[in-house]
Structures are given as structure tokens and as C-alpha cells.
Amino acid sequence: MAASAHLIVFANEKGGTGKSTTAVHTAVALAVAGRSVSVLDLDTRQKTVARYLENRTETVKRTGAQLVTPHFQVLRGDSAQAFEDQFGPLSETSEFVLIDTPGRDDAMARLAASKADTLVTPMNDSFIDLDLIGQVDPETYRIRRPSFYAEMIWDARKARAKADGVTVDWVVLRNRLQQLEARNMRRVGAALDELSRRIGFRVIPGLSERVIYREFFPKGITLLDIGQIGEVGLSHVAARQELREMVSGLGLPDWSPQKQMVQL
Ligand SMILES: Nc1ncnc2c1ncn2[C@@H]1O[C@H](COP(=O)(O)OP(=O)(O)OP(=O)(O)O)[C@@H](O)[C@H]1O
Ligand SMILES: [Mg+2]
Numbered sequence: 001m002a003a004s005a006h007l008i009v010f011a012n013e014k015g016g017t018g019k020s021t022t023a024v025h026t027a028v029a030l031a032v033a034g035r036s037v038s039v040l041d042l043d044t045r046q047k048t049v050a051r052y053l054e055n056r057t058e059t060v061k062r063t064g065a066q067l068v069t070p071h072f073q074v075l076r077g078d079s080a081q082a083f084e085d086q087f088g089p090l091s092e093t094s095e096f097v098l099i100d101t102p103g104r105d106d107a108m109a110r111l112a113a114s115k116a117d118t119l120v121t122p123m124n125d126s127f128i129d130l131d132l133i134g135q136v137d138p139e140t141y142r143i144r145r146p147s148f149y150a151e152m153i154w155d156a157r158k159a160r161a162k163a164d165g166v167t168v169d170w171v172v173l174r175n176r177l178q179q180l181e182a183r184n185m186r187r188v189g190a191a192l193d194e195l196s197r198r199i200g201f202r203v204i205p206g207l208s209e210r211v212i213y214r215e216f217f218p219k220g221i222t223l224l225d226i227g228q229i230g231e232v233g234l235s236h237v238a239a240r241q242e243l244r245e246m247v248s249g250l251g252l253p254d255w256s257p258q259k260q261m262v263q264l
Contacts, residue, residue: 001029001145003092004091004092005038005091005092005094005095005096005097006095006096006097006117006118006252006253007091007096007097007099007112007115007116007117007118008096008097008098008099008117008118008119008120008250008252008255009069009098009099009101009109009112009115009116009118009119009120010044010098010099010100010101010120010121010122011025011101011112011113011116011119011120011121012023012103012121012122012123012149013103013104013105013109013110014123014129014132015103015104015147016103016124017121017122017123017124017129017175018122018123018124018173018175018176018206018207019103019122020043020046020048020052020101020118021122021175021207021213022098022120022122022173022175022206022207022246023039023049023088023098023099023100023120024049024052024222025037025207025222025243026098026120026224026246026247026250027049027053027070028069028070028071028222028224028245029080029222029224029243029244030070030098030222030247030252031068031069031070032068033255035095035096035181036093036094036095036096037070037071037094037095037096037097037098038070038072038090038093038094038096038097038098039053039070039071039072039073039097039098039099039100040072040073040074040075040086040087040090040097040098040099041072041073041074041075041099041100041102041219042051042075042099042100042102042106042108042112042114043100043101043102043103044074044075044078044102044103044111044166046102047074048100049072049100050072050073050074050216050242052217052220053069053070053072053220053221054162054220055217055218055220056177056214056219056220057069057071057220058220059219059220060188063229065228065229066228067220067221067223067225067228067229068138068205069082069095070098071089071090072078073086075108078108079080080111080224083108083111083112086196087099087112087115090178096252097245099112100117101113106144106160110152110156113153113156113158114156114159116168117166117168117169118169118171118250118251118252119153119168119169119171119172120171120250121133121170121171121172121173121212122172122173122174122175122203122206123172123173123174124146124175124176124186125174125175125176125178125184125185125188127187127188127191130188130190130191130192132147132148132149132150133147133149133150133172133192133195133199134146134147134150134195134198135147135193135198136191137192138211139189140191140250141191142194143177143191143194143195144163144196145187146195146198146199147153148172148175149179152171153199154199154200155220156168157170157200158180169202169251170199170200170201170202171202171203171204171249171250171251172192172196172201172202172203172204172248172263173190173203173204173205173206173246174188174192174203174204175206176206176207176208176209177205177207177208177209178208178209179208186250189218196239204246204249205245205246205249206242207239207243207246208239210225210235210239211238212235212236212239222241222243223236223239223240224240226240228229
């Protein structure tokens, strides 16, 4: 049997939670660290990740900067067969396949999630985003019940464990963390902790709220490219550190923080 890649799927039915931003940063971090990585973009309307990486390729052409760029494709077609036709070869030839999904309920996204080794659900640090995973009591902020989406993932994980004995690592990633909102962050954090024990996901810190994450897109660059493309400021050093911690938090195979820190 051909070797198969470790599949990381970024999924959240809610829009605008940072799926594409964290997917691109993770893909580039893996590629910069010398790992073989392919990206499959299932968001066939917005194609954010593919557009991001196209912009990156253009920057390389325009400036001559040496930017390591992961291989990327957009899903062609909308059937399980079309998915397999594209995913299969990528999985056989790469160490990691990253899949970005659209911010809505989507059959292809569900299919991808059911095959994930690591399922990453980015969320903004707000009760509005949390509502998709679990419902919170308005007085106590304690969790009343897991939401529909959490139950769907729970069922998918159970089915997967039964089918091939694989336990999908479900990681909820807190994106756009804002230091100034300490009280909200604590409340969301406490609710997430409670939910994570009930449903069995892990919670990891993602990227904090920074304007640079919104500005990188036209050039297709990431924090790891600053230095080649622009000057490294103090805030960039801190941001790079949070990016390293985010990727380490994903707990990917053969990814040791010490080893990769040197490379990133
Ligand atoms: N850490 C961050 N700091 C600042 N802005 C951010 C951060 N993460 C994401 N953004 C911005 O938030 C918006 C939504 O992010 P992104 O496109 O990654 O989300 P998404 O979940 O992929 O959205 P969709 O569901 O529409 O695909 C974008 O404008 C992006 O630049
Ligand atoms: Mg997106």
C-alpha cells in the first residue's frame, strides 16, 4: 500500500474564524521547516488559500525573494470521487496534506473532516463563535450543552474510530486573541475547558489580533518571510513566537519544538 500523508483539515462551519489564515501560516511553516506539504483548497468560491499562495508565487517572480511555497491545488468538482482523485495522489506524495474548507456546511468539507488525522477548528475568542461548539448559560457562562456542530464532529470521530481504529485529534484553536480583553478571554477559556472535557477536544492558542495578518495577503507572505521581504520589528519577533507555538500546539508527527525553532 502506498504511504499516506498526515491530513490536517481546517474546518468550522462559521465564516471568518481564521481557517484560511491559520492554514496558510501552518502550511508555510511546515514547508519552511523542510517538510513536504501539499494544500488542497475546498473553498472553491473564495479560494483564499490558493489565492494567497498564488500571490506568494507572484512575489517570488517580482522580487526574486526565495520564498518556500507549498504545492497547492483547488478542488475540481464536487463529488466524493473528484475529491479522491485529487486527494489520493497528494496523500501518496506528501508528508502532510492541509485542507482548507469553506465557512458553511458543505459535503466536501464533511468528507475531508472524516478523513482528518488532525482536525483544526479555529474560532474567534467570542461567545458568538463558541456558540457553534457549545451553548452557554447567560448567567453563569457555564456550558449548557454541546451544539449541533460539536455533535456532528463527535459522531464522525466515533465512526472513524470504529471503521479504522484512528482517533482523530480535534484541536480548537483560539484565534485573534486580544490581550486587552482579559475578562472575556478568561470566560471563553473556562467555557472551552469545560466543553473540551465533555467532548474530548484540545484547546490551543492561535494567533493574536494583529493588523499584519490582514496585510500579508496581497504579497502572499507570512511572518516567517519577514527579513527577506521587510525589516524585522520587535512586534514581529513576538508574533513569530506565537506562530511557532501555534504550530507546535498542533502536535504534528515528528515535530519537535526545539528542532523546528532553529529552522523557523
Ligand atoms: N490573528 C488575526 N489578526 C488579525 N486579523 C485576522 C487574524 N486572523 C484572521 N484575520 C482576518 O480575519 C478575516 C477572516 O480570516 P480568514 O479568511 O482566515 O477566516 P476564514 O475562517 O477562512 O473565513 P471563511 O469562513 O470566509 O473562509 C480576514 O480578513 C483575515 O485577514
Ligand atoms: Mg477561508
